[in-house]
Amino acid sequence: MISAEAGSRRVDPAPEPAEGSLLLDDQLCFALYAASRAVTARYRPLLDELGLTYPQYLVMLVLWEQDAISVRELGAALQLESSTLSPLLKRLEANGLLHRERRADDERSVAIRLSEEGARLRDRAATVPVSIGDAMGLTPEQDALTKQLLRLLTANVSAD
Template sequence: MLLENQVCFDVHAASRALDGVYRKELRELGLTYPQYLAMMVLWERQPVTVKELGVALRLDSGTLSPLLKRLEVAGLVHRERSAADERSVLVRLTPEGAGLRRRALEVPGRIFEATGLDLAEVLELQGTLRRLTAALDEAADHG
């Protein structure tokens, strides 16, 4: 049972390496990787509820709430109670948050280059990781 033979460690090591590249690329935007992911969801669609954002990012509210608070303090998002359901909190981009998208558009290309993979390899990897995630989610739900 060697560490180097464990798929979990390979996934963990790749994730840590990817986080390192993102940290470097996102520094000038003033975002952490989890904040960048939240902003990506909001750039795609808004408003979203905190619950919807948590589902999209696979984060619990204990992790998501401080992340959103930091984005709000930075002036990038605004949170407000839903008029339709006071139990729900809506998250919207501020004009500054929406404007940050233009500066973030180059990040995916730089990350792609950093992987050293060609497009076919990246697409194959994405498919493999999505199947792995689905299988592990299923095992966790029925384990």
Template sequence: MSDSDDSRAPVVGDPAEPPLLLDDQFCFTLYAASRAVTGVYRPLLDEVGLTYPQYLVMLALWQHGTAPVKDLVTALQLDYGTLTPLIKRLETHGLLKRQRRADDERVVEVALTPEGAALRRRISNVPVAIGDAMGLTPEEIRTAQDLLRRLTANATRRPADATRRPAGAEPSGTAS
């Protein structure tokens, strides 16, 4: 494309509209931070054969012990279609087992195996290594967690139709 072909030039935006700059978008900041943090976990978890989502399942089980799949769905904020394959892979690796509750066979519970319980000791250094990699003080980490928990609660409780603005309505801030 030549410089003189203005009809094909990319549309930068209407000067009357606020610019949509990638680095100004809150959603991109969250996305980039999430990918960066997950990237720090990867080599630490590779040493024990876990993916980051599998690690989250194990954390929930180390905290709560035996848990119904439904409770794990809630705790991890995942859907059944995402959680079930994670559980199956962890079961294949001998870290947990699924069983139906004796008093209600409709309920599938997930329990740690002895190998799954022992894994906790093998990766006890992970939270410290992650904390060091973040370069934040414990207070800054708590503040960030509090803000992100509030953001999550606000975003999940907001009805989908409330997030739609009529054409021409003023935005309340850069929260894309």
């Protein structure tokens, strides 16, 4: 188990194996992969209530924060390609949560706008982060530390 002190305390004397082990449980990548799927799974029943998938929920988070954004900007925020977003946005539009319209000043660009229903959904979504935070069961320090480490990792791994 991990100490609450934001990781300040010794954790375990587990014999950390040689660099470059091929053992599954030594791989940070697998811990990451498993954690990501486990968290998504925990979201699923909550998001089902809202009629959203997890990636769709992330898109809505961005839109609730800044409406009338382009697909490109959305992709920059979520680190997703247009080939992922375009069909996803189509589904959200079909579900009545947003509108898509070409920008007058640049016909290449498409502005994504929340519909009334999409904007209203924000209220119903308000309980989701709290519920997930509970399930995660991390102290605020652990939560912040994990975020920091994951961002560092992402930045390093994304570098050139």
